[in-house]
Amino acid sequence: MRPVRVLVHLNNLALGGAQLNAVDIARTLRDRGHDPVLFAQGVAGPAPLVEVAAGHGLEVVVAGGPDSPHGEVRRRLGRLAAEHGSQLLHAWEVRAARNSYFGPGRYGRLPVVSTFYGIRMLRGLPRHQPLVLGLGALLGDGRAFGHRDVSLIEPPVNTAADAPGQVDGAAFRREHGIADDELLLAIVTRLVPALEKDAGAELTVEAVRRLADPRVRLVVVGTGPSQAALRARAAAVNAELGRQAVLVPGPLADPRPAYQAADIVLGMGGSALRGLAFAKPVVVHGAAGYTAVHEPGPLVEPHASRCMYGFGSGERSPEALAGQLRPLLDDPDRRARLGAWGREWVVGRFSLDSVxxxxxxxxARVLDRPAGAAGWLRDLEQMVRYEFTKPAALRLLGR
Incomplete structure (x- = not known):
């Protein structure tokens, strides 16, 4: 493919799955001879994703702050597109798609591709520009919402960097006082209510309490609004068990040592996939109390089509999760078999190169299309309805 100058609009600067996916893909595009430049709206606190991108030799252009007016951010996005000579804009998630639509993509001047890696379709995305979904289960919903050009490209895993032996897991265990003969459960996640990520961590803390197994330790790596509550619950469980069974150390810019150190990984989405890439057995978290061991059998395709997620009955049962964990904890051979199978499975389906x-x-397909404002104008009423009053939209459009 001929080199492309692509402007990548990140949804935010948190160490979330979609943002890390965008950085990994941009780096791989750069290594293949393309010219990506990254853009994001500023945040109030630290922006660790900027450091992650810099570690890959990529620059993130940050505009404004969290409360900056939409118009200011979009004007800066437009100036960057002009300075870069961008041929295409790749918007990650909903806010970036809206900024792109009303910014450099206005009147169809610059083609825009939007990627949405959520688990439930959202309205307010432009319907006449290409939309990439990460879950096969959402393709029907995307078309039902009126999207004319929907593709499935599942989230990638950097199976070269996320691989057994690439980082020092033993050092992670020493740093956190985890003995070689202890069994480590690891969760790497953003501790936020969205997608019930915090609920999965809370459920696992309770499962560790019920296991009451002196060999078992749990580490939850990540931060977010639910971190303080989780730390308080971990302290209560540790006091009850009389040992430091649960650790909540906070975020890591590079969480790979936690995956390498683990005996079992628990999580959802990209975190679960990375656990598989490190050849670890994985217990998948999901909504409404869902947990399941990822193993050969009937769950493989549903887990894949939902990007390692599931939907439970509403009963959040620590006993059921403890029942799933106990056979894995007691059987090192089964852990090894599941780890080897999981590594092979994720490399075959989710490698960064194939994505x-x-x-x-x-x-290439988008750039081969003739440019024009027709599709952009067909989305205008819908986009105005979801974000702006009519007078504000007309001012934005310069009318």
């Missing part, structure tokens, strides 16, 4: 190739093919 980047899929995006290259989409870019």
């Amino acid at each position: 980047t190739t899929a995006f290259e093919e989409l870019y």
Whole structure:
């Protein structure tokens, strides 16, 4: 494919799955001869994703702050597109898609591709520009919402960097006082109510309490609004068990040592996939109390089509999770078999190289289309309805 100058609009600067996916894909595009530049709206506190991108030799252009007016952010996005000579804009998630639509993509001047890696379709995305979904289960919903060009490109895993032996897991265990003969459960997540990520961590803390197994330790790596409550619950469980069974150390810019150190990984989405890439057995978290061991059998395709997520009955049962964990904790051979199978499975389906190739093919298809404002104008009423009053929209459009 001929080189492409692509402007990548990140949804935010948190160490979330979609943002890390965007950085990994941009780096791989750069290594293949393309010219990506990254853009994001500023945040109030630290922006660790900027450091992650810099570690890959990528610059993130940050505009404004969390409360900056939409128009200011979009004007800066437009100036960056002009300075860069961008041929295509790749918007990650809903806010970035809206900024792109009303910014450099206005009147169809710059083609825009939007990627949405959520688990439930949202309205307010432009319907006449290409939309990439990460879950096969959402393709029907995307079309039902009126999207004309929907593709499935599942979230990538950097199976070269996320691989057994690439980082020092033993050092992570020593740093946190975890003995070689202890069994470590690891969760790497953002501790936020969205997608019930915090609920999965809370459920696992309670499962550790019920296991009451002196060999078992749990580490929850990550931060977010629910961190203080989780730390308080961990302290109560540790006091009850009389030992430091649960650790909540906070975020890591590079969480790979936690995956490498683990005996079992628990989580959802990209975190679960990374656990598999490190050849660890994985217990998948989901909504409404869902937990399941990821193993060969009937759950493989549903987990894949939902990007390692599930939907429970509403009963959040620590006993059921403890029942799933106990056989894994007691059987090192089964852990090894599941780890080897999981590594092979994720490399075959979710490797960064194959996902980047899929995006290259989409870019080529979009750039081969004739430019025009027709599709942009067909979305205008819908986009105004979801974000602006009519007078504000007309001012934004310069009318």
